[in-house]
Structure formats: structure tokens, C-alpha cells
Amino acid sequence: MLGYPLLSFIIFLPLLGAFFIFALIRGDEETKACNAKNMALWTSCITFVLSLIVLANFNSSSDGFQFEENINWIKGYNINYHLGVDGISIFFVLLTTLLTPICILASWKSITKRVAEYMIAFLLLETLVIGVFCALDFVLFYVFFEAMLLPMFLIIGIWGGDRKVYAAFKFFLYTLAGSVFLLLAMLYIYQQTHTMDIPALMQLVPNLPVVAQKWLFIALLLSFAVKVPMWPVHTWLPDAHVQAPTAGSVILAGILLKMGAYGFLRFSLPMLPAASHAMVPLIFTLSVIAVIYASLVALMQQDMKKLIAYSSIAHMGFVTIGIFTFNIQGVEGAIIQMISHGLVSGALFLCVGVVYDRLHTREISHFGGVAKKMPFYAAVLLFFTMASIGLPGTSGFVGEFLTMAGVYEVSRTFAALTATGVILGAAYMLWLYARVALGEIHNREVKKMDDLELRETLCFLPLAVLVMVLGIYPSYVTNILQHPVENLLKQVQKHDQSYIAMNLTQNQIIKVTQ
Amino acid sequence: MMQFLLADILPAVPEMVMATGAMLLLILGVLQKKNASLMLTQLAMVLIVVTAILLLHAPHGAETAFSGMFVSNRFIIFAKILILISGLLVLPLAQGALPSAGTKFFEYPILILFAMIGMMLMVSANNFLSFYIGLELQSLSIYVLAACNRDNEKSSEAGLKYFILGSLTSGILLYGISLIYGFSGTIEFNALHGFFVGEVNPTSMPIGLLVGLILVITASAFKISAVPFHMWTPDVYEGAPTPVTAFMSTAPKIAASVILVRLMLEPFASWQGQWQQVIIVLSAASMVIGALGALRQRNIKRLMAYSSIGHVGFVLMGLASASDSGVQAILIYLGIYISMSIGVFSIIMMMQRHGEARESTSDLSGFAKTHPLAAIAMTIFMLSMAGIPPFAGFFGKYYVLLAALDAKLYTLAVIGVLSSVISTYYYINIIRLMYFDELGEPLEKLHSEAIRGVLMLTAVFNLFYVIYPTRLIHGAIAAAQTLFL
Numbered sequence: 001m002l003g004y005p006l007l008s009f010i011i012f013l014p015l016l017g018a019f020f021i022f023a024l025i026r027g028d029e030e031t032k033a034c035n036a037k038n039m040a041l042w043t044s045c046i047t048f049v050l051s052l053i054v055l056a057n058f059n060s061s062s063d064g065f066q067f068e069e070n071i072n073w074i075k076g077y078n079i080n081y082h083l084g085v086d087g088i089s090i091f092f093v094l095l096t097t098l099l100t101p102i103c104i105l106a107s108w109k110s111i112t113k114r115v116a117e118y119m120i121a122f123l124l125l126e127t128l129v130i131g132v133f134c135a136l137d138f139v140l141f142y143v144f145f146e147a148m149l150l151p152m153f154l155i156i157g158i159w160g161g162d163r164k165v166y167a168a169f170k171f172f173l174y175t176l177a178g179s180v181f182l183l184l185a186m187l188y189i190y191q192q193t194h195t196m197d198i199p200a201l202m203q204l205v206p207n208l209p210v211v212a213q214k215w216l217f218i219a220l221l222l223s224f225a226v227k228v229p230m231w232p233v234h235t236w237l238p239d240a241h242v243q244a245p246t247a248g249s250v251i252l253a254g255i256l257l258k259m260g261a262y263g264f265l266r267f268s269l270p271m272l273p274a275a276s277h278a279m280v281p282l283i284f285t286l287s288v289i290a291v292i293y294a295s296l297v298a299l300m301q302q303d304m305k306k307l308i309a310y311s312s313i314a315h316m317g318f319v320t321i322g323i324f325t326f327n328i329q330g331v332e333g334a335i336i337q338m339i340s341h342g343l344v345s346g347a348l349f350l351c352v353g354v355v356y357d358r359l360h361t362r363e364i365s366h367f368g369g370v371a372k373k374m375p376f377y378a379a380v381l382l383f384f385t386m387a388s389i390g391l392p393g394t395s396g397f398v399g400e401f402l403t404m405a406g407v408y409e410v411s412r413t414f415a416a417l418t419a420t421g422v423i424l425g426a427a428y429m430l431w432l433y434a435r436v437a438l439g440e441i442h443n444r445e446v447k448k449m450d451d452l453e454l455r456e457t458l459c460f461l462p463l464a465v466l467v468m469v470l471g472i473y474p475s476y477v478t479n480i481l482q483h484p485v486e487n488l489l490k491q492v493q494k495h496d497q498s499y500i501a502m503n504l505t506q507n508q509i510i511k512v513t514q
Numbered sequence: 515m516m517q518f519l520l521a522d523i524l525p526a527v528p529e530m531v532m533a534t535g536a537m538l539l540l541i542l543g544v545l546q547k548k549n550a551s552l553m554l555t556q557l558a559m560v561l562i563v564v565t566a567i568l569l570l571h572a573p574h575g576a577e578t579a580f581s582g583m584f585v586s587n588r589f590i591i592f593a594k595i596l597i598l599i600s601g602l603l604v605l606p607l608a609q610g611a612l613p614s615a616g617t618k619f620f621e622y623p624i625l626i627l628f629a630m631i632g633m634m635l636m637v638s639a640n641n642f643l644s645f646y647i648g649l650e651l652q653s654l655s656i657y658v659l660a661a662c663n664r665d666n667e668k669s670s671e672a673g674l675k676y677f678i679l680g681s682l683t684s685g686i687l688l689y690g691i692s693l694i695y696g697f698s699g700t701i702e703f704n705a706l707h708g709f710f711v712g713e714v715n716p717t718s719m720p721i722g723l724l725v726g727l728i729l730v731i732t733a734s735a736f737k738i739s740a741v742p743f744h745m746w747t748p749d750v751y752e753g754a755p756t757p758v759t760a761f762m763s764t765a766p767k768i769a770a771s772v773i774l775v776r777l778m779l780e781p782f783a784s785w786q787g788q789w790q791q792v793i794i795v796l797s798a799a800s801m802v803i804g805a806l807g808a809l810r811q812r813n814i815k816r817l818m819a820y821s822s823i824g825h826v827g828f829v830l831m832g833l834a835s836a837s838d839s840g841v842q843a844i845l846i847y848l849g850i851y852i853s854m855s856i857g858v859f860s861i862i863m864m865m866q867r868h869g870e871a872r873e874s875t876s877d878l879s880g881f882a883k884t885h886p887l888a889a890i891a892m893t894i895f896m897l898s899m900a901g902i903p904p905f906a907g908f909f910g911k912y913y914v915l916l917a918a919l920d921a922k923l924y925t926l927a928v929i930g931v932l933s934s935v936i937s938t939y940y941y942i943n944i945i946r947l948m949y950f951d952e953l954g955e956p957l958e959k960l961h962s963e964a965i966r967g968v969l970m971l972t973a974v975f976n977l978f979y980v981i982y983p984t985r986l987i988h989g990a991i992a993a994a995q996t997l998f999l
Contacts, residue, residue: 076987077913139912143903143980150897153942157950165950172942173935176902180931187916187927 005069007083007134010050010093011127014100017043018123021116033115037108040119044101044126051097058090063483065136065199073140079196082136087484088265088335091477092133092258095342098466099254100126102459103247106350109455110246110357111159118159122247125151129255133262138186138196141266145259146179152248152256160243167236167243174236178226182263185219188212189271198266202491205271210278217275220268227260230320231290234313241309242362246353249305253312254346258338261319265335265488269323273492276324280410283324288417290317295424299431304352304362307432308345311388314421315341321418322403326492330406331485332478337399339477340387340470344396347384347463351377354456355436358449364432369441374451378437380460385433387467389426395470525577525586528568528594529634535561536627543620550620555605558623562605562630566598576996578640582702585640592845592993593637593772600764600852601630603968607856608757610962611863612871615755616663625662626761629655633769637776642691642701645773649687649737652766653680659761660754672753679746683736690729697722706781719785727782731792734777737770738826739819741799748811751819756871759815760859763822764852771829771848775841778833779997786836793834798929800827805933808940814862814875817940818855821899824937825851831930832914835921842987842994843913849986850898850910850979857895857972864888864960864969872957878944880953889948891973896941898976901934906979 017039025035054067065084073081085093104122111118128151131144149172157168190196192212193204208216226233237257241249269276291314298310315337322334354377355370356362371378387394390401400422408415441447452460470477523530539557543550569591576587605626608617632652639645657680661673695701697720698709710719736743751759778789804824811817825847832844864885865872882889898907911934918927979986 073983074909074987075984076991077916143908146903146908149902150893153945154949157946165946168946168950169939169942173939176938177932177935180935183912184915184919184927184931187912187919190916191919 005083006050006054007067007085008069010047010054010097011083011130011134013047013050014043014123014126014130018120018127021120021123025116033112036116036119037104040104040123041101043123044097044104047126047130048097048101051094054085055090055094058085058087058480060087060480061483063087063487068136070136073137077196078190078194079139080137081140082197083134083140084136085134087480087482088488089133089262090480091335091339092255092262093130095258095339096126096129096133096255098462099251099342099346102346102350102462103250105455106250106353106459107245107247110353114158118155121151121154122251125155125251129251129259132259136198138189138198138201141198142179142183142186145182146176148256149175152252155248156240156244159245159248162243163239164243167239170236171240174226174233178223178233180223181219182223185216185223188216188219202270206273206491210274213272213275214278217268217272217279220263220272221279224260224263224268225286227263228257228316228320229260229313230286230316231293231313232286234290234294237313238306238309241312241349242303242305246349246356249309249349249353250346253308253349254342257312257316258342261316261323261334261338264320264323265331269326270488270491273494276492277326280324280326284321284411284414287317287321287324288414290314290320291418291421292424295421295428298428299424301428302364304355304364304432304436305349306362307364307428308348308352311348311425311428312341312345314425315345315388317421318400318403318418321414322406325403325406325410326489327406327409328482328485328489329402329409331489332481333399333402333404333406335481335485336395336470336474336477337403340395340399340467343463343467343470344384344387344394347380347460347467348388350456350459350463351381351384354452355449359443359445364435366443367436367446368439368443369437370446370449371437372441373446373449376451376457380452380464381437382433383464384467385429387471389429390422393468393471395467395474397471398474522581523579525572525579526584526638528565528572529631529638531568532561532565532627532634533631535564536624536631539627540621540624543624546620549618551618551622552609554620555609555623558627559602559605561627562598562602566595566602569594569598574992580644582704583641583644584635584638585703586638588996589776589841589845589993590637590772592989593768593848594634596768596845596848596852597630597633597637597765599849600761600768600856601626603852603856603972604757604761604764606964606968607760607860607863608755610960610965611755611757612866612869612960614663614666614869614871615757615863616666616669617755617757619662622659622662625655625659629659629761630765633765636769637772639773640703642694642703646684646687646691648769650684652769653684653737656758656762656766659758660750662758663755666753666755668753669755670753672750675746675753676750679736683733683743686729686736687733690726690733693722693726693729697726703777703781707783710782710784724788727785727789728792730777731774731789731796734770734774735796738767738774738829739823740796740826740830741803741823744800744803744823747823748807748816748819751822752813752815752873756815756859756863759818760856760863763818763855763859767822767826768848768852771826771833771844775833775844776997779836779841790834790836793830794923794926797827797830797834798926800824800830801930801933802827805936808937811940812875813873814865814878814944815873817875818858818862821937821940822855824933825855825899827933828911828914828930831918831923831926834923834926835917837917837921838991838994838998839913839920840917841997842990843910843917845990845993846913846986847910849990850906850976853972853975854895854898854907857891857969857976858899860965860969860972861888861892861895863962863965865957866960867955867957875944875947876954877957878947879951880956881948883953884956885959888969891969892948893945894973894976896944900938900941902938904980906976909979909983 068084128148135141294313301307390396636648663669739747808820898905901911
């Protein structure tokens with residue numbers, strides 16, 4: 001089985017599915033839609049199974065890249081088609097392959113126009129996102145990273161809400177404006193090292209002068225910070241989330257936001273360790289502002305989706321601060337927080353989608369007493385609310401706890417500030433739950449709402465199970481994470497010491513000359 | 515004696531075959547009673563293919579003809595092939611055009627052929643005289659082409675405007691050449707190169723020579739419509755019949771940028787410190803104005819005019835880096851640019867309602883519903899132009915930016931990427947019109963196999979370039995190296 005280029009299969013199978021939908025599915029609107037939906041669901045399910053095979057054959061005791069494929073792609077510019085996964089990226093691949101079929105299932109009834117195109121866009125998005133997480137060549141990474149803008153732009157713009165055009169443009173241009181600096185950084189790195197191979201760059205780039213590293217770090221930061229999104233470049237996210245269709249929000253929150261943080265882990269930290277150390281205060285400050293500011297803003301939201309969007313910004317603040325603690329708890333906590341946020345916020349957006357499909361509004365004030373008509377739904381919402389708050393036993397707890405433990409080791413002040421985010425998180429999530437599910441029914445429309453149907457339950461079930469499993473037995477994930485994270489930290493520390501040593505020797509030289 | 519003569523014209527055989535063929539076609543066209551436009555177009559395409567085959571089999575080393583007036587090497591052959599390809603793609607467009615475009619007369623393919631001969635002479639020039647002759651042959655043919663829709667006011671205006679400004683440019687060019695001649699005593703490229711080589715300190719050169727150089731750059735900048743010599747572009751693009759605009763946006767720009775590259779890197783190579791700053795300013799201004807100018811355009815041809823100005827800025831960025839990687843980036847960029855630009859113009863030619871061409875961007879609203887495949891192609895072109903991977907345009911920008919960073923032109927590179935972000939706004943705005951907006955009055959289908967074929971070719975190239983980019987790159991690398999031997 002392992003003789004096959006498994007990662008390429010996983011990446012391009014959705015593309016193949018999209019091509020089949022595009023080329024083969026004909027007939028009147030209804031049969032076309034139905035066939036397209038089935039085709040997309042099956043393709044994404046098979047992709048998921050393939051990614052499980054990767055996980056099953058994954059060797060967690062090795063810290064290098066596995067399932068590597070390396071083909072010379074652009075000769076003359078040293079660009080290769082190089083793929084591979086390590087313990088960090090494999091979880092994002094799995095998250096993507098898991099969320100895509102759920103997204104397709106969630107759009108089964110809510111998308112009524114241009115269904116075939118919608119499915120094509122989603123499959124395309126899946127291809128590109130998996131590509132981002134598997135790419136081991138900088139240019140290949142960038143190609144996937146940027147190309148992903150188009151399907152997301154179309155998903156928001158065609159199937160979005162009232163202000164979809166504004167939101168789609170904002171999303172596209174914001175992200176692009178950040179990414180072009182990544183492009184420049186990438187070109188500069190190539191010009192210095194003459195390779196684009198990520199494992200090779202991890203060895204070469206840290207040797208660049210610290211000044212150059214700092215500029216590169218800022219360029220990468222501009223790009224990844226928009227994706228994460230970090231304060232103050234987060235403003236595209238609420239718009240994009242509110243206007244996107246439910247499944248679009250799920251994929252946006254669940255996966256696209258993780259790309260920025262993944263970029264930090266894959267590029268900024270291992271390649272620019274000296275600059276990463278120098279930038280810790282900046283990242284910490286921005287993250288804490290994001291956590292507190294976004295939580296406060298979330299408290300005041302009237303729109304359910306906007307509230308969850310702001311909560312995403314706060315949760316991603318935990319992730320960025322965790323990554324830059326440079327200790328094993330912090331980084332592992334950040335990664336688990338990412339996985340957990342992918343599952344939980346995805347599920348929360350699905351929850352919003354469920355009531356939106358029935359009532360066609362997301363205004364919190366239009367709800368109230370939903371639990372009376374939809375008890376099962378209320379239970380699901382409660383579960384994911386608790387997971388979002390970080391109740392022990394759910395994945396959210398593991399992520400937040402480890403992150404804060406990591407931050408505490410570095411700075412108590414920042415740990416305390418981050419902890420306020422947890423409290424505020426509980427406040428806005430519980431208040432949201434209370435206003436939506438509890439109380440008396442004052443809106444007559446709510447009385448007509450039916451509880452979850454089988455299709456919707458199927459969407460929530462795998463997410464709920466995983467949230468529980470990750471909350472109760474996180475060791476399964478941390479075992480796989482351990483080696484790559486330790487390796488990453490060793491890389492960061494090694495060059496940090498050489499950086500310190502270099503500074504020391506410079507100081508000594510200065511002293512001697514004085 | 516005979517052998518000497520043959521060796522002296524051998525490198526120019528492809529041009530001579532093309533010129534003879536074009537004149538034969540002219541005679542044929544005159545003798546034909548009925549409208550021979552279709553047949554002549556087909557024959558012209560055959561002629562172009564024959565010329566291209568001859569070029570590909572020509573010796574690749576540097577060879578001169580006509581006592582050193584004419585030169586041919588790998589770099590020049592590569593540029594000529596690009597010119598021929600754009601001609602080959604543009605010719606069928608005119609056949610698919612609406613009758614109101616006024617391009618279905620038999621002189622049309624012949625004028626295109628003559629313009630291309632002019633361009634090929636120009637890029638092969640090894641002397642300011644042959645450069646000027648080539649330029650004039652090209653320009654005269656295009657003046658006529660721009661005004662060829664005689665009954666249309668805008669077309670006549672475009673032709674006249676282009677003619678007047680073009681003549682002014684010719685004057686500037688001649689004045690520049692005369693200054694260069696006056697201060698250096700030669701108009702031969704090789705001799706000029708030697709003139710600099712002898713000098714230890716290039717800054718001690720006479721100022722008149724510098725003025726001459728700048729005037730020559732000005733004239734070339736006008737031809738490639740670099741800012742601040744771009745004013746004519748939107749008006750002429752808008753007024754000229756669309757197939758002519760498609761031609762004007764590609765082949766003459768290739769020819770003029772290639773000769774500019776040759777001028778800067780061959781005779782004036784030692785004066786890099788002098789011309790580089792001029793090119794940097796032209797490049798930065800073109801990218802910024804190209805991006806900002808297009809934001810408010812409602813006419814898609816004017817929009818494409820500004821977009822082409824922006825692309826010229828990128829080409830000049832490659833030149834500003836003054837290295838072989840810069841030159842090869844230019845060649846690749848130009849090759850990709852042809853496919854994007856002609857692709858977009860073939861879409862524009864499909865925009866019609868009740869037998870009338872529509873040119874407003876808002877006419878594209880709902881285009882995805884009426885023309886689903888063409889809308890996909892247009893999306894590919896727009897993203898390619900914006901430089902979004904995995905489409906070909908991204909790689910064009912990639913190589914140029916790499917060359918710019920190699921030459922430590924960091925500010926220029928940052929200006930370049932920022933202006934490409936701004937220009938992305940209007941490119942994705944077109945996608946928005948086609949996909950997000952509800953259908954206005956629908957555009958009608960245009961049944962033309964010719965246009966569809968061109969569209970298909972260019973779209974496929976832009977989409978699949980990512981899979982196999984090596985061929986174009988190798989050609990460009992080999993071509994660029996000949997300039998730096």
C-alpha cells in the first residue's frame with residue numbers, strides 16, 4: 001500500500017471528483033444537483049478513508065517527514081513537487097478530510113442554486129487545503145496557499161448572504177495583500193539559498209544574518225497574521241463568516257484559519273529561530289490583545305455567527321501565544337487547541353446553520369426557548385458550548401490548559417491575561433446559550449421548528465465523539481505530536497543559543513576593543 | 515562572390531520569405547474578384563507557420579546579415595517566435611469578428627503580416643537605421659489597422675491619435691539617434707558598445723550622448739506604453755476594432771520591449787548605472803498607474819489598456835534588474851502575457867447583443883449563466899493576470915520578482931506586489947460580475963469556431979502551464995544567455 005503516492009491521491013482525488021462533476025454530470029437541474037451532491041460526498045468520504053490509511057501507517061516514533069514524494073517540477077528554478085507529512089501536519093490533513101464531507105452533508109438542503117458548482121468549489125478547496133498541509137516545497141506551498149482564495153471567494157460570493165460581495169472582496173484582497181509579502185520573503189530566501197525545499201531550508205535559513213531574518217519574519221508575519229487572523233488584521237473574518245454559507249464558515253473556521261498558525265510552525269519557527277525569539281514580545285502582546293479584545297467584542301454581538309467569529313479570533317489568540325512560548329506544553333497545547341477549535345467552532349457554525357435553515361435569521365434576539373421545541377439540538381449546542389468554553393473532559397480544556405501552562409512558564413503576567421480570555425469566553429458562550437436555548441418562546445416562528453433530522457445528527461456525531469476522545473484521552477494525539485514538536489523546539493533552541501553566543505562574542509569583542 | 519552574398523543574407527531568410535509571401539498574397543488579394551479575406555487569412559497563417567519553422571531551423575549562434583545591419587541569435591529568434599505566435603493567434607480573431615468591427619477585408623491579414631515583418635526587422639536590428647526602418651514599417655501598418663473601421667468615428671479617431679503621437683515619437687527617436695551619432699560618431703550597435711568599452715570611466719561620457727539615450731528610451735517607452743508615455747493607450751485601445759486591439763496589445767509590445775532590452779544590454783551595457791534608474795522609474799510608475807487607472811474604468815477595452823500598462827511595468831522590472839535571470843524572466847513573462855491578453859480579447863469579441871459589440875464591463879453580469887465555459891476561461895485569464903497561482907501569470911510574476919530581488923531592487927519589488935494586489939481588485943471584480951451578479955440583459959452567443967479555438971488554446975495554456983513549465987523556461991534560459999556571453 002505504501003508503495004503508492006498516497007498523499008498525491010489524497011490531494012488530487014477531490015480534484016478528480018470535481019472534474020467528474022464538471023464534465024460528466026448532465027441533465028436537468030434536479031438530477032444534476034442530486035448527482036453532484038452524491039458524487040461530492042462519496043469523493044470526500046473516500047478521501048477521508050485514504051487519509052485514515054495514512055494515519056494507520058504513520059510511524060509516530062519518527063520525527064521526520066513520512067510518505068514523501070519528490071519529483072522535479074520546474075527545472076531551472078529548483079522547484080520540486082515535494083510532499084510529505086509529519087506528526088504536526090497529519091492532523092490538519094485529517095481535520096480537512098473529516099470536515100469536508102461534513103460540510104457537504106450540511107449543505108445538502110440549504111444550497112439550492114448552482115449546486116454542482118458549489119460542490120466543485122468545495123472539492124477544489126479540499127484539494128488545495130490538503131496540498132497546503134502536505135507541501136514540502138515552498139513554491140508548492142505558496143501555490144496551494146494562494147490558489148485557495150478562488151474557491152473560497154466564490155463560495156462566499158455566490159452562495160453568501162446580503163453583503164456577500166463586500167465580504168468576498170475583503171477576504172480576497174486582505175489575504176492576498178498579506179500573502180504577497182510571503183512571496184517576496186520566499187523569493188529572497190531562494191535567492192540566498194538556491195533551494196525551495198522546506199526540509200533543506202530549515203537547515204539553511206537559520207544561518208542567514210539576524211537582520212535579514214527579522215525582515216523575513218515580518219514578511220511572513222504579515223501573511224500568516226492575516227490568515228490566523230491576529231489583531232489588528234482580523235477585520236475580514238467577521239464579515240467573511242457572517243456572509244459565507246454555513247459550510248463555508250465551517251471550513252473557514254475549521255481549516256483556513258489554521259493555515260496561518262501552521263505557517264508559523266512550518267516556516268517562522270524552524271527557519272527563523274533568532275527572529276522568532278526576538279519577536280516574542282510582539283506576538284505575545286498581539287495575541288493577548290486578540291484574546292481579550294475579541295472576547296469583549298463577542299460579548300456584545302447580536303448575530304450568532306458574528307459572535308462565534310469573534311470567539312474564533314480569541315481562540316486563535318491562544319494558539320499564537322502558545323506557539324511562541326517555545327516550550328513543549330505551549331506548542332502542543334497550541335496544536336491541540338487548533339484541532340479542538342477546528343472541531344468545536346465547526347460544530348458551532350453548524351449549530352447556527354441548523355437554526356438558520358429553519359428560521360432564516362441569525363439574530364440572537366429572535367430566538368429563545370429553542371430547547372423546548374428542539375431538545376436534542378439544545379443538548380448538542382450545550383455540549384459544543386461547553387467544549388468551546390474549555391470544560392474539562394472536552395478537547396477545548398486540553399488545548400487551553402496546556403497553552404496556559406506553557407505561557408505560565410514564560411510569563412505569569414501574560415498567563416493571567418490569557419486566563420481572562422477563558423473567563424470572558426465562558427461569559428459570552430453561556431450567555432449565547434441562555435438567550436438562544438433557554439427561557440420562554442417569544443417568537444411564534446420558533447414554535448414551528450423541528451428537531452435535528454438524521455442528516456444533521458450525522459454531521460454532529462463525529463465531531464462530538466472526537467471532541468470527547470480528545471478531551472479524555474489526549475495522549476493519542478500528543479504521542480504523535482511529541483517527536484516533531486521536540487524536534488522543532490530543539491531547532492529553535494539550538495539556533496537561539498548560537499544567536500546568544502554570537503551576541504556574547506560580539507559583546508566580548510566590543511569590550512576587548514574598548 | 516556568390517557564396518559571400520548568400521552568407522550575407524542567410525540569417526534574414528525567414529523575413530525575406532515572409533515579405534515575399536506577403537506581397538504575393540497582396541497580389542492574389544487584388545486579383546480576386548470576390549472578398550478573399552478568409553482565404554488570405556488562412557494563407558497568411560500558413561505563411562507565419564512556415565516562417566516560424568524556418569526560424570526554428572535557423573542557426574542559433576550570432577549571425578549578421580546585410581553588412582552588420584541585421585543580426586540574429588537565440589534571443590532574437592525567441593522574440594520573433596513570440597511575435598509570430600501572437601500574430602497567428604490574432605489573425606483568426608478578425609474572421610470571427612462581427613461585420614460591424616470592419617476587419618473582414620482582404621488587406622487586413624496582409625497589414626498584420628507587414629506589421630510583423632517590421633517588428634521582426636526591429637528586433638533584429640543591429641544598427642539604429644535598421645531599427646528605425648523596422649519601427650516605421652510596423653507603426654505605419656498599425657496606424658492603418660487602428661483606423662480600418664472607416665465608418666466608425668472612434669476607430670478613425672484612434673488611428674489618427676495613434677498616428678500623430680506615433681509620428682511625434684518617431685521624431686523624438688530620430689533626434690535621439692542623431693544626438694547619439696553626433697557625440698559618438700556611430701549608429702552601429704557593436705561600434706557603440708566598443709565606444710563604451712574603451713572608456714574607463716563611463717560617467718565622463720558626453721552629456722549629449724546621455725540625452726540621446728534617454729530620447730531613445732522615451733520612444734521605446736511610448737511604443738510599449740510605459741508611464742508617463744501611456745496616454746494614448748486607453749483611447750486607441752478603445753477605438754480600434756477589437757481584433758486590432760488584441761494585436762496591438764501583444765506583438766508590438768513584445769517587439770518594442772525586446773529591442774529596448776537589446777539596446778540597454780548590448781550597446782549601452784556599460785552605462786547601466788545611467789539607464790537603470792530611468793527604467794526603474796518607468797517600471798514603478800507603470801505598475802502603479804496601471805493598477806490605479808483601471809480601477810474606475812467601465813469600458814473593458816480601456817480596462818485592458820491599463821492592465822497592459824501594468825504588465826509593461828513588470829516587464830520593465832525584469833529589464834531593470836539587468837541580469838540574465840531578468841531577461842529570461844522577461845521572455846517568459848511576454849510569452850505568458852500573449853496568451854492571457856489574446857485570451858481576454860477573444861472573450862471581449864464574444865460580447866455582443868443584437869449584432870452589436872458590447873464593451874462595458876457591466877455587460878458581463880450574469881455571463882457565467884449564458885456562457886458557462888467562456889466564463890471559466892475568463893476567470894482563468896483574470897486570475898492569471900492578477901498573478902494568482904496556479905495559473906501561468908503567477909509564474910511570470912514569480913520569475914520577474916526573483917530577478918528583481920537578485921538585483922537588490924527591493925523597493926521596486928514591493929511596489930510591484932502591492933500594485934498587483936490593487937490590480938487584483940478589478941480583475942476579481944470581473945469575476946464578480948460574471949458569477950455573483952444577477953443576469954442583466956443577456957449577451958448573445960457568438961458562433962465562431964475561430965474565436966472559440968483561440969480561446970480554448972489560450973485558456974488551456976494558462977491553466978496547464980503549471981504542470982509542465984519546463985519547456986518555455988529552457989527556451990528562455992538559452993535565449994537570455996546569448997545576451998550575456
